[in-house]
Amino acid sequence: MAASDGRAEVLRALRASTPREVPLPELPQTGLRFEDPVARFMLSMSEVGGACVRIPSVARLEATLLEIPAYRDAKKVAAYVPGIGKSNVVLSQIGDPHLLADLDFAVLPGELGVAESGAIWVREEKVHPRAGMFLAQHIAVVLPAAALVHNLHEAYERISLGAAGFSLFLSGPSKTADIEQSLVIGAHGARSCTAILIG
């Protein structure tokens, strides 16, 4: 079969054309830093079409969620974090992710937030099955305020990549501007995204 030939041939063609090695630059400690990363993170969230609230402790989480109309009205709620009152999906029993198609709301754990861009690091290991976070009409992401970094360089220093699994930086609700450059929130994924900072 041609598959292995393709490999050898592509690599051979590339080796034949490869120029002299150019050194790989070290990455300097660079990147925007902010006096108040929490304030900047909140601003970034609003700029990417999301919302952000800060609460002193997990005890306030349910009350905070109840202030979100989409959560109040939600019929089917999946909680990927413990202690969510309206949670009515037993995620461990979801074998087929298609069963989450009618999910109204998902509450997700974030591991790290980037002040510069409002991006939140979310890992499949904690959000399983991950389809829920994309299928849900609305989402909230809960993360410790202490888990904010200034910029993406710092973020990549903190997170460890390489183990099997899916992970992503999530920055606000799903959006598109494909029709005449008009920004529309709620393309395929979440129609709203609220970050809840704890602490």
Added chain:
Amino acid sequence: MSAELELKGTAPRPWLHKEKAEAFVADEQRMHWHDQAVWFVRQKRDRMASQVPEWEELRNLAARIKAHTISRLPDYLEEFEANARQLGAVVHWARDAEEHNRIVHGLLAERGVTRLVKSKSMLTEECHLNPYLEERGIEVVDTDLGERIVQFRREPPSHIVMPAIHLKKEEIGELFHEKLGTEAGASDPKYLTEAARQHLREKFLAAQAGLTGVNFAIAETGGIVVCTNEGNADLGTALPKLHIACMGVEKLVPRAKDLGVFLRLLARSATGQPITTYTSHYHGPRPGAELHVVIVDHGRSKILAREEYRRSLSCIRCGACMNTCPVYRRSGGHSYGTTVAGPIGSVLAPHANSQKHASLPFASSLCGSCSDVCPVKIDLHHQLLTWRAELARLQLVPLGKRVASRVGGWVLARTWAYRSFSKLARWLLPLLPRALVYSRFNRWGLQRELPPLPARSFREEWRARRGGE
């Protein structure tokens, strides 16, 4: 709009950018509208870039990381492959578009897949994968909103980031009315997007496989990164049990931390966002599912071999060079007749077929704005100029242009000739009848008036003034 855009094959007839552009600018109002729409994105990019004090440092780093990666590409590809396999992904290699299409089709056919959802992948556009699969009985649904729109119209994308930027909302409204049953005359983007959401949700839920492009592949981890704003790649890969990711050989970065540099540049340069909404890192397949990565050469090794063009392999497909290009903005993406339009498209396309795409390096004013905004510092306008010389050597430039360039070059290389000719022109031109000056040989004067000729040359003026001091 143009229905004659070719979908496959390499017709020997050269594509004349000028002809297609003429058709586009004939509707002057529309041309200005397009220009403004695209320029708006350039302005958003500027605002974003100006908020990052280390912007130039990032561009330098990105250019150097890419230059290094390209100089060790086969090693990094092997490292990536070994790590991706370790994570449970299957890696395939394709020499060209045909082999790529065959591999993808084979994967689908072996599993009996007849419904495929795709997120944006310029590589699969380049390989004309959709018609290949459709001919073999597979329903292919492009799920990026802009791509779905142009797919409905059976057109290629006119922009790599905003595939339907050439269309007005009223036209999309009409299209959706026909295809999705939206209300006749409705053109509100929010309403139309909602209709597409409902329609594509069904497609996502029914799909048996998802195909994505790859924005970055990480050699040291064996992972791939896919960036979208809509979340279509994520839905397309979180539901079905098969994920196929197609990438050109040049998509690699050596280290995970290099992503910090590229992701800070990519969305800012592309759409003026700090980062895309979904920046998804895939390391191996979902439990119980499959991940296949198809690595494609399709002419890239040929570009690698050519020092003067090599840097074009650093491209991260942000589209900033198109948004800033005065020619792209006023001629539209379809005037290029290639998957990738604009300055980067014009330096890439002639590698595949110099004869067919010979007009593209001339679709530029060489103003250099593309090189200035490029986040990975590709010397785009230099490459365009290099192509012009090469195409002239290959005799792929029209005779008139070749003769004019030769005469121009001869005159400009000789001080006495230049001085005599300019003196002659200053004296003669005002005396000649208009019909002669603006004859069909004066291509430049077709849409322009010559400026009034000065009485004295700059040199004479300079002499006179210095003499007066």
